[in-house]
Amino acid sequence: MYVDGGSVPVHHPAQHRAPSRLTGPLQLRPSWATTLRILRQLAGDHRSVAMILAVPSLVITLMYFMFSGAVHPPGTPSPFNNACLILLGLFPWFLMFVITSITMQRERSSGTLERILTTPLGRGQLLAAYGVAFSIAAAAQATLACVIAFWLLGFDTAGSPAWVFVIAIVNAVLGVGLGLLCSAFARTEFQAVQFIPLVMVPQLLLAGIIVPRAAMPEWLQWISNAMPASYALEALQQVGMNPELTAVAVRDILIVLAFAAVALGLAAVTLRRRTP
Template sequence: MPVTRGSVSVDHPPRHRRDAGPNALSARAYLATTARILRQLSGDHRSVAMILLVPSLVITLMYFMFVDVPDGPRPPGAPSPFNNACLIMLGVFPLIVMFLITSITMQRERASGTLERILTTPLRRLDLLAAYGTAFSIAAAAQATLACVVSFWLLGFDTAGNPAWVFVIAIINAVLGVGLGLLCSAFARTEFQAVQFMPLVIAPQLLLCGIIVPRAQLPDWLHWISNALPASYALEALQEVAAHPELTAAATRDIIIVVGFVVLAMTLAAATLRRRTP
């Protein structure tokens, strides 16, 4: 590089390697974390069996419970007892199973120190939660696919609406379970405590979403609580799909509300994620 009169020629500036930037780093770390979680999950054969097989097995058991039970008189267009029960299971089971699997797995990551080591890297908390959410959402999609295939094509489950919407709502419910599991795991110190959140978080939703008593018949104060719980909208969306050949405005509204709950749960989980293990 020539020097003239004490000045440095800048005709050919030195070439420096450009850094990938924080966004590229975040994307690489996010993908690597997602792949690690999927590998770890696939190696846990009991969890894989619970995620994939338990909902389908329970729905199959229900089918044989109802197969010889006479339908009896029912209003025209009303679903058969099996159709009604299967619809509820497709909405409830993804939520329950993915909540349990996610909350326990996150607590196991925290107890083993893996989570604390990851948080010392440049990976942001939101990216970390997005990686966990993505990995478990893939598992949730596999669960919903198998459950819907078994229900529609093997057991004769039928809806007035497009079966694809049942599939979509089942996946959203499963992702909701993932988000709630990630959020609750932040407040648990052991796996047993993570499981204890299930009666607190899931049981009220099952009791007030309309499975046992129609929401319209609940006392006013319970009806208001029911309106604040995502499972109420998930079940209502499934019932709308079961009863109408086209996607109704009520079903669209309910799906959007449940997706909003998913985003809120993920955001709160990222905000409450502790950097240090207590």
């Protein structure tokens, strides 16, 4: 404000208002609230709960009866052991990818994502909330599947069952990261599902499930080496064959975690408020 002979500064309170972003421990509150909301939403979707909890255990049980009469050379793992190891480790990765990508697309198309991003919750916090929520769901899935496989169906590994559980959770986090990333490029839930044959199936084919990676042409081995599923399966195989955790298994777990971190980072960069 100006008067004759000089000026008198007038400081408006609005000019010195504190930033709206939360700092310190308060940053965790909106992220945790979002995590709880996602978990409540999952709990209310009975089909998703059935997919997460019941389907892996049912498939493993079906595989048990399929291989119950299969003959295998003495001293070698039964066909059920090989199949069960793959299912326990890779099912969370595949299933979390599908559920996460569809759920995020639904959040965007319904406008829920746009409303969330108008709150103090940042993009990184939002994706962390999704990662925690779906990792909790994956932990419940892996716990039930491991209990049924190890204690009811006679599944056995040379290594500790705890490491199978850990690898399953790490793979689930990878599936969440890839699902969040791919959902940014889908306009509908149907398009989100179409990323399954594009992203997931090639990894399953080149991971060494059907044909050992060493038996593939060299150019396919190079592609396989660039895919996280190859390291996830190799870590499982190391636990299945060795009583102690090997350096190769540790390396593979760290590589899968690195892939998951990169996927979550790219998902935060490409996150859109809503589908155009």
